[in-house]
Amino acid sequence: MADDLCSFTKDIFVIKVPKKSPLALRMIVLVFAMVCGVYICSICVKQISTHSKAGFLNIPVTQKACPEPYIEPWEIPYVHYPKPKTYSRDGCACNPVRYFAILSMQRSGSGWFETLLNNHTNISSNGEIFSVKVRRSNISTIVETLDKIYNLDWLSSASKNECTAAVGLKWMLNQGLMQHHTEIIDYFNSRGVSVIFLFRRNLLRRMISVLANLYDRDAKLLNGTHKSHVHSPHEAEILAKYKPILNATLLIPNLKQVEETTAKALEYFKSTRHIILYYEDIVKNRTFYVFADANRCSRFPEGSS
Template structure:
């Protein structure tokens, strides 16, 4: 028997459930979260890291299904199912769940209904984990390449947004998208505006702001996330492999045009950063 003086989160490290019901874990409060991000910003990789924690269940991009975000009523109904612990997926754990959530992209009804959703988050005690990319040019390359592969299906006729072997990453990275250099700066500014609006809309919600590049170079950021979710600290891991490695000049077909467009602008640093 664990002494009552133990911190509550330690009670969940080695649970011994008999029926795997929530009642057996009722002494441990569940933290609710939503990973708020944009496509091709590292959220898939980040979620696999979280799900490698024995006490975390993050249920994927549930609002990619349009029927679940048709209106605010369908959104609230879906949220209730997740946070009432009635959502079952491959991320569901037999162990005591200390944190439960999912991924939510900004273009999946979140911005259109931000007021009602922020009110729901605050009422239900849902914390937001904002995950963005600093290098928006790299995000654009990833978006275009992923969009191309949805039709080209370069991996033996199968489309994969994420890969687990260097060989698969090498095949996908061979495609070099062309970027509309005329519209490039406007598109980068639009991405920044969307990010700023999201942070403004959910400023009153308990949240943490993360950047993909920071997670890559500083794994102590993952400790910050676990602390934010009030989890027992664990080493987190993922099998996902980065697709576009090395300089961007290797991954953009019209590199000279892009380089000329962004040189001597606020976005020049995007040309040189590895992540």
């Protein structure tokens, strides 16, 4: 009797879990798949509607490379194709451009020499840019200014814009050039800048010209205006009437100082691609042009005069 009671009790407490219907599981999976599909489709529709227009505008356009100019292989590092930010070179985009810098001292004929260069229709020499102190305050501002010049973004009266074939500036030795010569030399060599040294053989005449120019800043002999560079024989005669007085005691030390500065500049920049010119030689031979056809600017041997 006790065994029957235990058996009865076990039968009461044993509950069998009913088997799940396969049809119900399939319905659950189907509903889940439909929900996921609707969510994914909604995201795709949103992306297509918001970015379809931008997708058409952002198609990359491969620009055709400019053909190499007919030059010697060693000239290739000195040929450039700048892309100005301020304008488009249009049809001249594939015209090669050469970079140069005229390194000189005040009253050495650099203004007249630069005028000769700018008479060429494709040469832009932008003047004494670093006469403004803020542009030479540190090497960062110097490099920033040089980048703007050689990228053809420096706009001045000398700029030839689209079809420029040679671009540069006039840089005096006392305008930050000697103080930052190491970084500037690296810049010139890395950017393929050709250096033109322009000096004056007769240092005494240069000194007299410096004194006369300082006097005219206050006297203003030409109708009340000061002109550092004259453009007619009549104006030159007026300025030549002033005869400065030289300090005999300081004369020799001053001339030696100029010689030492010149020699130091030549020593510093001897590793650059350069040419040495003298004002007196150019005056005697006026048919001599460094950039006779804008393609010859890199054909002068280093150190030639």
